[in-house]
Amino acid sequence: MKRQLIDDTKLPGDPTLPSSKQVLDSFIKKSADNATYSVEDFFRLPKKSRYQLSPDGTLFSYLGPYKRRLNLFVQKTDRKTAKRVTAITDRDIAWYFWKDDKIVFGKDDGGDENFHLYSVHADGSNLRELSPFQGVRINLIDDLEDMEDQIIISMNKNNPALFEPYRLNIATGELKQLAENTNPAEPIDSWMTDHQGRIRIASMVSGGTNTTLLYRPSEDEPFSKVLTTDFREGVTPLFFDFENDDLVYATSNIGRDKQVILKLDLKTGREVGEPIFSHPDADVASLGYSRKRKVPTAISYLTDKRHLHFLDRETELRFTRLEAKLPGYEIVATASNKEETKFMIRTYSDRSLGAYYLYDQPIDDLTKIAEVSPWLSEEDMAPMQPVSFPSRDGLTINGYLTVPTGKSNRHLPVVINPHGGPWVRDAWGYNPEVQLLASRGYAVFQLNYRGSTGYGRKFWEASFKQWGKKMQDDISDGVQWLIDQGIADPKRVAIYGGSYGGYATLAGVTFTPDLYACAIDYVGVSNLFTFMNTIPPYWKPYLDMMYEMVGNPEKDKDYMYDASPVFHIDKIKAPLFVVQGANDPRVNIDESDQIVSGLKKRGVEVLYMVKYNEGHGFQNEENRFEFYKAMLGFLKKFL
Numbered sequence: 029m030k031r032q033l034i035d036d037t038k039l040p041g042d043p044t045l046p047s048s049k050q051v052l053d054s055f056i057k058k059s060a061d062n063a064t065y066s067v068e069d070f071f072r073l074p075k076k077s078r079y080q081l082s083p084d085g086t087l088f089s090y091l092g093p094y095k096r097r098l099n100l101f102v103q104k105t106d107r108k109t110a111k112r113v114t115a116i117t118d119r120d121i122a123w124y125f126w127k128d129d130k131i132v133f134g135k136d137d138g139g140d141e142n143f144h145l146y147s148v149h150a151d152g153s154n155l156r157e158l159s160p161f162q163g164v165r166i167n168l169i170d171d172l173e174d175m176e177d178q179i180i181i182s183m184n185k186n187n188p189a190l191f192e193p194y195r196l197n198i199a200t201g202e203l204k205q206l207a208e209n210t211n212p213a214e215p216i217d218s219w220m221t222d223h224q225g226r227i228r229i230a231s232m233v234s235g236g237t238n239t240t241l242l243y244r245p246s247e248d249e250p251f252s253k254v255l256t257t258d259f260r261e262g263v264t265p266l267f268f269d270f271e272n273d274d275l276v277y278a279t280s281n282i283g284r285d286k287q288v289i290l291k292l293d294l295k296t297g298r299e300v301g302e303p304i305f306s307h308p309d310a311d312v313a314s315l316g317y318s319r320k321r322k323v324p325t326a327i328s329y330l331t332d333k334r335h336l337h338f339l340d341r342e343t344e345l346r347f348t349r350l351e352a353k354l355p356g357y358e359i360v361a362t363a364s365n366k367e368e369t370k371f372m373i374r375t376y377s378d379r380s381l382g383a384y385y386l387y388d389q390p391i392d393d394l395t396k397i398a399e400v401s402p403w404l405s406e407e408d409m410a411p412m413q414p415v416s417f418p419s420r421d422g423l424t425i426n427g428y429l430t431v432p433t434g435k436s437n438r439h440l441p442v443v444i445n446p447h448g449g450p451w452v453r454d455a456w457g458y459n460p461e462v463q464l465l466a467s468r469g470y471a472v473f474q475l476n477y478r479g480s481t482g483y484g485r486k487f488w489e490a491s492f493k494q495w496g497k498k499m500q501d502d503i504s505d506g507v508q509w510l511i512d513q514g515i516a517d518p519k520r521v522a523i524y525g526g527s528y529g530g531y532a533t534l535a536g537v538t539f540t541p542d543l544y545a546c547a548i549d550y551v552g553v554s555n556l557f558t559f560m561n562t563i564p565p566y567w568k569p570y571l572d573m574m575y576e577m578v579g580n581p582e583k584d585k586d587y588m589y590d591a592s593p594v595f596h597i598d599k600i601k602a603p604l605f606v607v608q609g610a611n612d613p614r615v616n617i618d619e620s621d622q623i624v625s626g627l628k629k630r631g632v633e634v635l636y637m638v639k640y641n642e643g644h645g646f647q648n649e650e651n652r653f654e655f656y657k658a659m660l661g662f663l664k665k666f667l
Contacts, residue, residue, distance in 0.1 A: 039610065039640055040610040040611065040617050040640070041608075041610060041617035041618060041620075041621045041638065042621050042625065045621055045624050045625060045628070045636055045638075046636045046637065046638040047635050047636045047637065051635070052635070052637060052654070052658055054661075055635065055657075055658045055661035055662050055665070056654065056657040056658050056661055057661065058660075058661030058662075058664050058665055059657040059658070059659075059660035059661040059664065061468070061660075063467055063468060064408060064467070065404065065408070065464075065467055067464065067653055067656045067657050067660065068653055069401075069403055069404060070404075070460045070461075070463060070464045070467075070656070071460055071464075071649070071652040071653060071656055072093075072649060072653075073092075073093040073096070073097075073098055073120075073649055074091075074092075074093075074381065074400045074401055075092060075093070075398065075399070075400065075401065075402060076090045076091075076092050076101075076384070076397075076398040076399075076400065077090060077091050077092070077098075077384075077400050078090060078091045078124075078362075079362065079363065079372045079374070079384045079397065079398070080124070080125065080126055080362070080363040080372060081105075081126070081363045081364060081365050081370060081371075081372050082126050082129070082150065082365070083126055083128065083173070083365060083366040084365060084366065085105065085365030085366075085367065085369065085370045086104060086105060087102055087103065087104055087105065087150060088102075088103055088105055088372065088386065088397070089101065089102045089103070089124070089126070089131060089150075090103075090110070090384075090398070091120075091121055091124070092110075092112075093649075094112055094114075094115060094116075094117075095115075095117045096117075096648070096649045096650060097116055097117055097118070097119065097120050097121075097648075097649075098120035098121050099112055099113075099114045099115065099116055099121060100112070100113045100114045100121060100124060100131060100133065100148065101113065102131075102150050102151075102152075105370075105386060111151070111152060112152070113131070113148050113149075113150065113151070113152035113155075114133075114148060114152075114155065116135065118137070118138075119135050119136060119137065119138070119647070119648075120135065120647055120648075121133050121134070121135050122134050122135050122136065122143060125168075125171055127147070127171060127177070127179060127198060128176055128177065129149065129150050130147050130148065130149050130150065130154075130177075130198060131147065131148055131149075131150065132145065132146070132147045132158075132171075132179065132198060133145075133146050133147075133148070134146070134166060136643070138611045138640075138641045138642065138643065139609050139611045139612065139613075139641070139642045139643020139644060139645075139647060140611050140613055140643055141165065141564075141613050141614075141643060141644070142162075142163055142164060142165045142613075143165055143166050143167075144157060144158075144159050144160075144161075144164075144166065145157070145158040145159040145166045145181065145196075146158060147198045156201070158196060158198060158201055159181075159183065161183070161185055163188065164183050164184060164185050165183060165184055165191075165566065166181055166182075166183050167181060167182045167183070167191065168180075168181055169181060169182055169193055169219055169220070169221060169227075170221040170225055172225045173319065173366065174225075175225060177197050177198050177199040177200075178195060178196070178197060178198075178225075179195075179196050179198060180193055180194070180195055180196070180206070180221060180225065180227070181193070181194055181196050182194070182219060184565070184566055186210075187209075187210070187212070188565035188566065189212060189215065189565040189566055189568045189569060190209045190210070190212065190215050190216075190566075190569075191209065191216075191217070191219075191566070192205060192206075192207060192208060192209045193205070193206040193207050193219045193227055194206060206227055206247075207219070207227060207230075212568075212569075214232055214233065214234050214240075215232065215233050215569040216230045216231065216232050216233075216242070217231055217232070217233055217569055217570075218230065218231040220265055222268045222273055223267075223268055223270065223273075223322075226246070226247045227247060228243065228244050228245070228246070228247070228268075228273075229241070229242065229243055229265050229276070229294070230242040230251055233569045233570065233573075234256060236571075236572030236573070237258060237259050237572050237573050237576055238256050238257065238258055238259065239256070239257055239258075239259055239262050240253055240254075240255070240256040241253070241254040241255050241256075241262075241263060241265070241297070242254065243294040243295075245274070254294055254297040255297035257282060259573045259576075260485065260489060261281050261282050261283075261485065262280070262281070262282065263278050263279065263280040263282060263292055264278055264279045264280070265277070265278045265292065266278055266279065266289075266315050267315075267317060269291065270322040270323070274293065274294050274295050275291050275292065275293055275294065275300060276291070276292050276294060277289065277290075277291060277292075277304075277315055277317075277324060278290060278291070278292045279311075279312065279313055279315075280292070280299070280303075281311070281484075281485050284306075284485075285484040285485050285486050286306060286307065286308070286309075286310065286311055286312070286484045286485075287311035287312055287313060287484075287485075288303040288304075288305065288306040288312055289303060289304045289305045289306075289312050289315050289327055290302075290303040290304055291304065304324075304327075304339070305327045305337055307329055307331075309331055309483075310329045310330060310331050310482055310483070310484075311329070311481065311482050311483070311484060312327060312329045313329065313482075314327065314328040314329070315327050316328075316343075318340070318342075318343070318368060319366075319368070320366070320367060320368040321340075321342070321368070323339075323340050324339045324340065325338070325339060325340040325343040326338050326339060326340065326343050326344070326347075327339065329482075330453070330455055330482050332414035332426070332456060333358075333414070333455075333456045334358060334455070334456070346361075346371070346387075346389060347359065349392060350373060350387065350394070353394050354373075354375055354385075354394075356377065357375035357376065357377050357380075357382060358375065358376050358377060358382075358457070359373060359374075359375055360373070360374045360375075360376075361373055361374075361387075362374045362384075368389075369388065369389055369390055370386065370387065370388055370389070371386075371387045371389065372384060372385075372386060372387075372397075373385040373386070373387050373394070376457055376458055377406070377457070377458065378409075378411055378412035378430075378456055378457060378458060379406045379407075379409035379410070379411060379412075379458065379463075380404075380406040380409065380458055381400040381401045381404070381458050382399075382400055382458070383396060383397070383398060383399045383400060384396075384397040384398050384400070385397060408433065408467075409433070409458075409463050409466075410430050410431060410432055410433045410462075410463060410466035410467075411430070411431075412428045412429075412430050412456055412457075412459075412462070413428065413429045413430070413431070414426065414427075414428055414456065415427055415428065415429050417505065417506060417509040418505075419478070419498075419501060419502050419505045420501055420505050421498070421501075423478060423487070423490065423502070425475055425476065425477060425478070425502050425505070425506060426475070426476050426483075427454070427473060427474050427475030427476055427506065428454060428456065428473075428474045428475075429471065429472075429473055429510075429515070430462050430463075430466050430471060430472045430473075430474075431466070431471050431515075432466045432467070432468075432469050432470065432471065433466065433467075435469070435471075437471070437515050438514055438515065439514065439515075439516075439517045440469075440470070440471040440515060440516060440517060440520075441469065441470050441471070441516075441517055441520035441521075441522075441667050442470065442471045442472070442473055442507075442510055442515070442516040442517070442520070442521050442522070443465050443470045443471070443472050443473070443522045443523070443524050443663070443667075444473050444475075444503065444506065444507060444521065444522065444523040444524070444525075444536070444544075445461070445462070445472055445473065445474045445523075445524055445525060445529070446474075446475065446477065446503055446523070446525040446528070446529040446532040446533070447474065447476070447480070447525070447528070447529055448525065448526050448527030448528045448529045448530075449479075449480070449481075449527065449528050450477070450479045450480070450491065450495075450499065450528040450532075451479055451480070451481050451488065451491075451577075452480065452481055453476045453480040453481050453482050453483075454474040454475075454476055454480075459474075461656075462474070464656060464660075465663075468660060468663070468664075470522075470663065470667070471515065471516070473506060473507075473510060473516075475502065475503065475506045477491075477499050477502035477503055477506075477532075478490040478491045478494065478498060478499055478502055479491025479492075479494070479499055491577070492576060492577050493576075493577070493578070493579050493584060493587060495531065495535070495556065495578060495579070495591045496535045496539060496590065496591030496592075496593075497591065499532070500532060500535050500536065500539060500540075503523075503532055503536060504536070504540050504543060507521055507543055519545065520545055520667055521543065521544055521545060522544060522545055522546045522547060522548070522663060522666075522667045523536045523537070523544050523547045523548075524547065524548040524550070524659070525548075525549070525550065525552065526550035526551055526552065526645060527550075527551055527552065527553075527614070527615060527644065527645075528552075528553070529550070529552065530549040530550050530551055530552015530553065530615070531552045531553040531554070531593075532552075533547045533548065533549045533550075533552055534547070534549050534552055534553075534554055534593035534623060535591070535593055537593075537600050537601075537602045537604060538593040538596050538597070538599050538600055539593075539596070539599070541599050541600060541601050541602065544602050545602060545603075545666055545667050546602050546603040546604070546605075546662065546663065546666035546667055547602050547603070547604050547605070548604075548605045548606075548607065548659055548662065548663075549604065549605070549606045549607065549620070549623070550607045550608075550645070551607065551608055551609060551612055551614075551615050551620070551644055551645055552606075552615065552619065552620070553615055553619050554592065554593050554594040554619045554620070554622050554623040555592045555593075555594040555595075555619060555622055556578065556579060556581075556588040556591055556592045557581050557585075557588060557589075557592065558616070558618055558619065558622070559615065559616075559619060560574065560575075560578065560579075560581055561581075562616040562618065563614070564613045564614060579591070593623065594622045594623055594626055597623065597626045597627055597630065598630065600627065600632070602666075603635075603662070603665075603666045604623075604627070604634045604635070605634070605635040605636075605637075605658070605659065605662045606620050606623060606624055606634060606635070606636045606637070607620075607636075607637045607638075607646075607655055608620035608621075608636075608637070608638050608639075609638075609639055609642030609643045609644060609645065609646060610638055610639065610640040610641075610642065611640070611641070611642065611643045612642075612643045612644045613643060613644065614643075614644045615644060617638070620636070620638075624636045635658070635662060637654075637655060637658060639651045
């Protein structure tokens with residue numbers, strides 16, 4: 029199960045650039061303090077997490093640590109002890125699900141994100157790899173709940189850029205290809221089954237920047253085009269209607285700014301009636317349903333926090349009962365048995381990773397199963413406060429401010445923490461990075477700059493070709509707002525982010541060099557040209573869309589040059605810590621090497637940590653410990 033990832037004689041990137049162990053250790057030593065909680069407390073593997081129930085409800089499973097890696101454990105619901113059923117030591121299990129009396133799980137190698145598929149019996153026997161293909165990425169399409177040993181997956185085995193659907197027998201390993209995807213000019217980028225497990229919907233990239241929805245009444249008929257839209261707007265099927273299988277529940281922002289939930293007629297491509305649910309201030313993207321009772325259940329959406337809108341009385345009543353039993357927490361049903369009588373419940377808040385409970389609905393009985401991180405006390409954690417401020421061009425920017433427990437929000441050292449993506453968003457909830465920094469006396473500011481999703485199409489489009497420009501202005505304006513409010517000490521502001529947040533970190537110290545005392549760039553982009561040239565092959569179908577959103581290297585070369593920090597490193601004067609996973613498939617190690625090399629050529633020392641068994645962020649526990657200790661030492665010295 030363990031593969032040789034790299035030739036040790038030819039390491040990715042330039043192995044002469046990372047800081048020496050001696051230098052890194054000197055910063056790690058600086059992190060030593062008398063804080064109540066250590067770095068290990070915040071970033072050790074959870075004791076028990078990601079609980080699920082077996083289909084018959086007699087067993088539950090969870091991920092727990094074994095030799096510093098997340099492995100699978102199975103336990104009878106009426107017993108106190110669990111049995112470990114895997115013994116993986118190279119990489120955490122990334123995800124898993126039950127299939128009959130077996131568990132199917134996925135993991136990658138060294139952060140390459142080419143997830144391999146495995147299965148194991150609930151008693152730990154018959155562990156087998158189901159996808160022994162190098163450089164191939166596996167995605168689940170349908171677990172085929174009612175078909176023994178059968179699942180439907182997609183993988184890019186025949187072409188790294190194109191995914192094709194297969195029926196996989198997890199007992200025998202037999203694969204049957206269900207459809208072809210061979211036209212790179214019009215690639216299919218997703219497949220969807222109906223409630224009988226038949227592939228009847230596909231989404232195709234057409235014309236580079238358009239999306240075409242495809243549909244067929246049965247698997248014996250060819251796909252036909254339902255509708256084509258520009259990628260800026262569109263419709264995303266969620267699941268088929270239970271009474272009329274020519275209809276689907278879907279999200280759509282066609283002809284509107286905010287995404288709504290509606291029904292779509294697949295024969296005509298038209299909306300059926302009025303939207304089922306919309307919200308004036310937020311995109312609505314999630315709709316659950318009951319497999320057993322064949323009804324849609326609840327819609328969830330985000331404003332400052334998560335909200336639910338119920339479509340089903342039974343689901344609403346269950347949630348109301350759980351709220352009464354678990355006041356003050358967000359509540360999520362993460363799994364159920366097939367009969368939907370037993371539910372695995374997860375709680376969380378901004379100050380707690382929460383706990384898991386087993387809820388027996390017929391008798392209204394809730395049993396606590398496990399705390400996720402029992403060594404952390406909720407009372408010692410800092411609350412996360414939703415805030416908003418106006419950008420310089422009048423756009424409202426929302427975010428979250430976390431102030432250290434026991435401190436007034438006046439004249440504080442602050443770490444600005446822009447999220448990655450960039451087309452995602454920060455949300456209210458527990459964040460170990462935020463709590464670590466707050467525990468050391470730093471306020472943390474997370475802001476959803478323009479382009480963050482969930483705020484509508486206009487807000488998203490306002491980010492197009494604005495890397496280093498208006499997107500960065502939003503972050504700078506957030507810093508100024510903190511200073512104007514008297515919250516931030518203007519001489520003690522740092523910036524730390526990962527992925528796009530790493531880019532924003534580099535852009536911050538490059539284009540506003542007087543704003544930050546120091547900066548930490550984690551797997552961030554430094555050069556928009558090389559970034560676009562090294563994207564994973566399965567991003568290639570979206571390249572023309574990326575040209576519209578990020579920039580076209582030919583048509584927008586002046587803008588991309590101006591927005592790339594690597595071409596302006598002479599402006600950087602704040603101390604910089606760069607962190608990179610060598611196997612990162614999204615942000616190539618060359619992005620970090622370029623910025624470090626450029627600074628060193630100018631005679632500027634930069635702290636640089638590279639881990640050769642990691643990808644887009646550090647997953648292995650020992651690497652996380654080392655990184656965050658070095659981060660604290662770096663902030664202690666420069667902030």
